[in-house]
Amino acid sequence: MRLFGxxxxxxxxxxxxxxxINVVAAVGAPLIAPYDQAAVLGDAWADPTPQYVxxxxxxxxxxxxxxxxxxxxxxxxxxxxxxxxxAIGIVTGFAxxxxxxxxxxxxxxxxxxxxxxxxxxxxxxxxSVLGTxxxxxxxxxxxxxxxxxxxxxxxxxxxxxxxxxxEVARVRGEGLWWVIRREIFPNAVxxxxxxFGLRFSFAFxxxxxxxxxxxxxxxxxxxxxxxxxxxxxxxxxxxxxxxYPAGAIAIxxxxxxxxxxxxxxxxxxxxxxxx
Amino acid sequence: MLRLIAQxxxxxxxxxxxxxxxxxxGTEILPGDLASAVLQNTATPExxxxxxxxxxLDRPAAVRYVEWLGNAAVGDFxxxxxxxxxxxxxxxxxxxxxxxxxxxxxLVAVPLAVALGLMAAIWQxxxxxxAVNFVTLLTISxxxxxxxxxxxxxxxxxxxxxxxxxxxTPDTPLVQRIGLTFLPMLTLVLVVVAHMMRMTRxxxxxxMASPYIEMAFxxxxxxxxxxxxxxxxxxxxxxxxxxxxxxxxxxxxxVIVEAVFVYPGLGQLMVDAVSKHDVPVVQACGLIFxxxxxxxxxxxxxxxxxxxxRLRHPR
Numbered sequence: 001m002r003l004f005g006x007x008x009x010x011x012x013x014x015x016x017x018x019x020x021i022n023v024v025a026a027v028g029a030p031l032i033a034p035y036d037q038a039a040v041l042g043d044a045w046a047d048p049t050p051q052y053v054x055x056x057x058x059x060x061x062x063x064x065x066x067x068x069x070x071x072x073x074x075x076x077x078x079x080x081x082x083x084x085x086x087a088i089g090i091v092t093g094f095a096x097x098x099x100x101x102x103x104x105x106x107x108x109x110x111x112x113x114x115x116x117x118x119x120x121x122x123x124x125x126x127x128s129v130l131g132t133x134x135x136x137x138x139x140x141x142x143x144x145x146x147x148x149x150x151x152x153x154x155x156x157x158x159x160x161x162x163x164x165x166x167e168v169a170r171v172r173g174e175g176l177w178w179v180i181r182r183e184i185f186p187n188a189v190x191x192x193x194x195x196f197g198l199r200f201s202f203a204f205x206x207x208x209x210x211x212x213x214x215x216x217x218x219x220x221x222x223x224x225x226x227x228x229x230x231x232x233x234x235x236x237x238x239x240x241x242x243x244y245p246a247g248a249i250a251i252x253x254x255x256x257x258x259x260x261x262x263x264x265x266x267x268x269x270x271x272x273x274x275x
Numbered sequence: 276m277l278r279l280i281a282q283x284x285x286x287x288x289x290x291x292x293x294x295x296x297x298x299x300x301g302t303e304i305l306p307g308d309l310a311s312a313v314l315q316n317t318a319t320p321e322x323x324x325x326x327x328x329x330x331x332l333d334r335p336a337a338v339r340y341v342e343w344l345g346n347a348a349v350g351d352f353x354x355x356x357x358x359x360x361x362x363x364x365x366x367x368x369x370x371x372x373x374x375x376x377x378x379x380x381x382l383v384a385v386p387l388a389v390a391l392g393l394m395a396a397i398w399q400x401x402x403x404x405x406a407v408n409f410v411t412l413l414t415i416s417x418x419x420x421x422x423x424x425x426x427x428x429x430x431x432x433x434x435x436x437x438x439x440x441x442x443x444t445p446d447t448p449l450v451q452r453i454g455l456t457f458l459p460m461l462t463l464v465l466v467v468v469a470h471m472m473r474m475t476r477x478x479x480x481x482x483m484a485s486p487y488i489e490m491a492f493x494x495x496x497x498x499x500x501x502x503x504x505x506x507x508x509x510x511x512x513x514x515x516x517x518x519x520x521x522x523x524x525x526x527x528x529x530v531i532v533e534a535v536f537v538y539p540g541l542g543q544l545m546v547d548a549v550s551k552h553d554v555p556v557v558q559a560c561g562l563i564f565x566x567x568x569x570x571x572x573x574x575x576x577x578x579x580x581x582x583x584x585r586l587r588h589p590r
Binding site: 112113114116117118119120121122124125126127128129131132201205208209212213214215228232235236237238240242243246247249250253254257 | 290293294296297298301302412413415416417418419420421424425427428432433439523526527530531534535545546548549550552553554557558560561564565568569
């Protein structure tokens, strides 16, 4: 199979399929899920039946339906966080590379500072004061994550800004915004797209980990991480319940990584070449 | 070389200082101060003012930062807002548990990863190599709690080999402790070994491309001997570097693994403190985690310097 003129290896196909299924589940949750995520349908921890494919959960809600709604929360949150972190990272990164001087200095030192300790630990410190409301979570993780986007965007823009055609544009008298938009950005898109996949899987795992620790999505809302937390005691009774949401997290991450691997390989080979 | 090492040490201290500023600022500059965080919904203007006074928030932040850092340097982190106990007293037994678990995991993971990586390098391109590559690619993407719960389900609930809860107390004897923490250790090992092993393989294979290795082959040495005696010693430096960085990753893994196995470690304490807005405990835990992270990064830097003969011998 070919896509945009590139041969797609089997792993990337699997990855794309996994992503497609998850996105469909997330977008169409109310249409696909057989029951409402909050509907109590029977006894707690009822065994799977053809009617309730994965059985019922701790409050007698359909586990399968909750998984589908969980996709919406997990993927939606991670997507919003990644978009925000890219917006911040690209703007600051390009600004640093193009403006140089004290702006670049200041931005780079701030990023060094933020990277001086593990992201999770820094997130803990912020959340301990601000609490775990969704907007706080989104902005905190996006800012922490944007440090990595900043470094990549800055490095890319530095390389591109040194090329002749950018100099030509500047000599021609084009403004800063025009140079960024028309000369630098189009040439930085390919590596940034692969980075988007990586950052997405990072944000996705990070939010799931916070939710699993009870510091992320709070009930009654539920993402996959908080579902693992809610169902975790059942593992001692030999139930599969916590493994479904945890497995869903792992599968989507693997899918995204397969696609990112392929994109990086394509990019390093150059455009238009089949393998 | 001494000058380089001194430079790195100074840089490490500077980074730690920066981290401490960040930890303090993170709980200070944000909207809504500590007092309103502690009191949450029960806050009235009077109780807020009283709490601010009690916490010393009526003084400028810079003064409080210097005071906090000075006290922290001599091992005084103040009192917990939740339990009103001395923070150091709360942390000490937890820190010991976490250090135990982390070193236990490191002791198993490092030799295992190096051995697996060497084997993959020796049989490069073979079935073993490809199988290991694929399996480790999968485990890199899998979150710690999935590994942990799968281990609990099969090794603990089904087979009954290991306990699913690592509920150690300060007077649990060492032998029993090793058994109780076996599953948490195994989870951590499975999560970090993949990356370490891949990097070991990559480092050895990079060396394998050099002319002196070809020379060794031409002398007629067997492949395992070339890999173990000729390539491995020269690949050691990048390997140590990667291992130190992976162990820094272990810090984050430990927080989650402790939650899975309800292990009374520093990570659990920090998570509890975060949900209770117990800022002094959060700050102290944060400083310890950041310190460990910076120390391991420093060791990685040092390994890189020590391994490079051009840096080791001053001209």
